[in-house]
Amino acid sequence: MSTIVVNDQEVEDVKIDDFKVWVGTDEQIQAAIQSGDISDESFSVATDVEFVKPSEIGNGVLTIKKNGTTIGTFSANAKQDVELGFAVVDNVQPDWNQTNPNAEDYINNKPVISTITVKRFE
Numbered sequence: 001m002s003t004i005v006v007n008d009q010e011v012e013d014v015k016i017d018d019f020k021v022w023v024g025t026d027e028q029i030q031a032a033i034q035s036g037d038i039s040d041e042s043f044s045v046a047t048d049v050e051f052v053k054p055s056e057i058g059n060g061v062l063t064i065k066k067n068g069t070t071i072g073t074f075s076a077n078a079k080q081d082v083e084l085g086f087a088v089v090d091n092v093q094p095d096w097n098q099t100n101p102n103a104e105d106y107i108n109n110k111p112v113i114s115t116i117t118v119k120r121f122e
């Protein structure tokens with residue numbers, strides 16, 4: 001064993017016996033993992049995998065909305081976890097007497113019921 005320096009840190013160089021290197025398509029590598037041929041003591045390289053160049057990575061923004069109102073936004077490459085939440089109300093019972101059109105239980109296009117007085121002549 002010998003010691004090497006990597007990024008200003010001393011690292012031991014350890015020889016590994018029976019270390020296997022597998023090269024093949026992603027499908028071949030996955031099949032070898034499933035069959036047990038590739039283990040933790042193996043190193044595999046898939047030859048049909050395409051890598052993304054840093055210049056091809058964008059910085060899209062994800063916007064979460066509820067009923068057209070923005071709840072929050074975050075970058076697709078955010079450096080910190082982002083949690084956005086909102087309450088979901090299921091099966092709201094419509095309320096005939098609700099007058100606020102923004103309320104969950106408001107009835108849209110409610111018909112107007114007129115009072116009709118009927119007089120009887122004798």
